Amino acid sequence: MKGNAPVPAGTSGRGDAMLRSTLVVAGLVLLGRVTGFGREWLIALRAGATDSTDVAIVLLTFPDLMVNLLLSGGLAAALVPAFKRLEGGADTALFLQASRLVGGLFLLLALVLFALAPQMLGVLAPGLPAATLAPHGNAFRLMTVALPLAALSGVVVALLNANGRFAIGAAGTLVFNLAVISCLLMADADKTVLAIAVGVTGGCLLRLLMQASELRHDWIAPTERKNLIDRSLIRHFLGSFSFITILVALPPLARAISSLEEAGALSLFNYAYKLVELPMGVVIGSISTVLLPRLAADVAHGTRDRVQANLALGMRVVIGISIGIAIPAAIFSDTLVQLAFFKASFESGQVEALSVLAAIGFVSLPFQGLLTIYGSAFAASGHTRPLVVTAAIMLVAVAATAPIARNLLGLPGVMAAYAGVYALGAVLLSWQAGRRFGPGTVPLAFRDAPKALLLPALIAAGIALLGDRSSDGLLARAAWASASFAAFLASAAILDGRLRASFARSTKKSAS
Numbered sequence: 001m002k003g004n005a006p007v008p009a010g011t012s013g014r015g016d017a018m019l020r021s022t023l024v025v026a027g028l029v030l031l032g033r034v035t036g037f038g039r040e041w042l043i044a045l046r047a048g049a050t051d052s053t054d055v056a057i058v059l060l061t062f063p064d065l066m067v068n069l070l071l072s073g074g075l076a077a078a079l080v081p082a083f084k085r086l087e088g089g090a091d092t093a094l095f096l097q098a099s100r101l102v103g104g105l106f107l108l109l110a111l112v113l114f115a116l117a118p119q120m121l122g123v124l125a126p127g128l129p130a131a132t133l134a135p136h137g138n139a140f141r142l143m144t145v146a147l148p149l150a151a152l153s154g155v156v157v158a159l160l161n162a163n164g165r166f167a168i169g170a171a172g173t174l175v176f177n178l179a180v181i182s183c184l185l186m187a188d189a190d191k192t193v194l195a196i197a198v199g200v201t202g203g204c205l206l207r208l209l210m211q212a213s214e215l216r217h218d219w220i221a222p223t224e225r226k227n228l229i230d231r232s233l234i235r236h237f238l239g240s241f242s243f244i245t246i247l248v249a250l251p252p253l254a255r256a257i258s259s260l261e262e263a264g265a266l267s268l269f270n271y272a273y274k275l276v277e278l279p280m281g282v283v284i285g286s287i288s289t290v291l292l293p294r295l296a297a298d299v300a301h302g303t304r305d306r307v308q309a310n311l312a313l314g315m316r317v318v319i320g321i322s323i324g325i326a327i328p329a330a331i332f333s334d335t336l337v338q339l340a341f342f343k344a345s346f347e348s349g350q351v352e353a354l355s356v357l358a359a360i361g362f363v364s365l366p367f368q369g370l371l372t373i374y375g376s377a378f379a380a381s382g383h384t385r386p387l388v389v390t391a392a393i394m395l396v397a398v399a400a401t402a403p404i405a406r407n408l409l410g411l412p413g414v415m416a417a418y419a420g421v422y423a424l425g426a427v428l429l430s431w432q433a434g435r436r437f438g439p440g441t442v443p444l445a446f447r448d449a450p451k452a453l454l455l456p457a458l459i460a461a462g463i464a465l466l467g468d469r470s471s472d473g474l475l476a477r478a479a480w481a482s483a484s485f486a487a488f489l490a491s492a493a494i495l496d497g498r499l500r501a502s503f504a505r506s507t508k509k510s511a512s
Contacts, residue, residue: 032173048345049264078237083162089223106151110144127259139197149204179203246391272357315445318369324488328481331464333359335477364419367426374429386432452496460488
């Protein structure tokens with residue numbers, strides 16, 4: 001049967017190693033995401049969703065935008081394959097050259113943003129009055145100090161990931177968030193914005209010091225004096241950077257459009273986004289982080305069949321897990337909101353509005369996962385033009401549709417437009433993946449999909465809908481949501497012959 005088709009030679013051991021690395025990264029990313037959610041919870045606890053929280057979130061999420069762009073974006077996508085190709089000290093030579101270039105450029109960027117603080121705040125939250133934003137200009141200026149620190153962390157993490165040291169890079173978010181939370185806890189409520197500025201700057205510095213200290217284990221004195229940042233690397237960076245920039249910039253753009261609604265709308269959109277981001281970052285981001293250097297090595301030393309097999313494996317895992325999460329999360333979004341934002345100072349109707357936004361966002365989770373995997377695959381292959389084109393289309397689509405959707409449907413319309421562009425991007429890159437990696441790539445990832453994906457999804461949805469209609473208590477609804485997710489995983493494991501074969505090989509290898 002197709003479901004029990006053998007896995008191409010050479011992928012079993014690599015799949016086991018990828019699984020172990022992914023679990024380590026996922027655990028650390030989970031801690032980072034939970035503490036990141038703790039920042040949002042503290043803000044919601046203090047003020048709920050008001051114009052003041054809108055300002056706080058604008059200031060908090062701006063450095064997040066830059067950090068996510070650098071630590072898991074175009075910089076890593078370009079540098080990791082380059083580091084993998086270089087040996088014997090040439091990689092450290094490239095590291096030093098990239099550090100000087102990137103650090104210097106972002107220092108200049110920080111100086112420009114320092115001077116244009118009021119204007120930047122207006123761009124990030126166009127719906128907020130200038131009088132609300134003006135008192136926080138100095139806090140924004142303080143946070144610009146974090147930009148070159150975050151840029152250097154991006155270069156350090158790229159070298160660490162290329163050397164297989166994923167854990168220390170994944171732990172960076174945890175350190176950063178703990179610094180922000182510590183400052184929030186020590187500050188009075190009326191000093192929240194200043195506490196965020198101090199925490200972000202201090203967190204970026206602590207993260208950089210921690211990650212840089214790990215380089216000593218694989219450090220080899222640089223052996224190359226020539227310039228290793230050539231046109232090919234720059235073109236690779238610009239292609240990956242453009243794609244990841246759009247993915248990271250989409251939430252701030254949607255938040256900016258949300259600010260045109262009533263006070264607190266920006267905060268509600270951000271809270272919903274954070275709920276969706278938690279599984280996205282923990283599961284899908286971890287798989288992508290581990291998959292990128294492996295695909296880069298396959299492209300450099302392997303065969304097209306191996307690249308296709310590993311890409312299809314990553315797609316299969318991401319699609320399955322994201323569907324399993326999205327079904328109960330969308331149906332029980334109200335329960336997730338109540339659990340995640342307990343004791344938050346929301347006004348009447350805001351919990352229901354937040355639940356609707358979260359449900360819409362969770363529907364896009366499988367498409368977001370596919371985009372992340374495709375980004376790693378095209379970056380590893382050096383074929384970044386499809387990423388650039390797709391990114392441009394997504395940007396134009398959300399900029400054009402979100403304002404229209406807001407006028408028709410209000411804040412849910414903005415979230416629907418935001419979610420819809422991920423589906424559009426996934427379709428476009430699926431078509432391009434068949435052209436680049438072979439026409440069998442997508443069919444291989446979706447092999448036996450009616451049995452291995454659709455049937456488990458129907459079982460999970462049936463359980464979730466039954467629980468939604470028959471339960472009212474918070475704990476009971478949470479139990480039904482957990483049962484739905486567990487049913488999906490169990491039925492997928494039973495019905496997916498390839499998954500059973502992979503598990504059997506892993507068990508046999510561990511026993512021996």
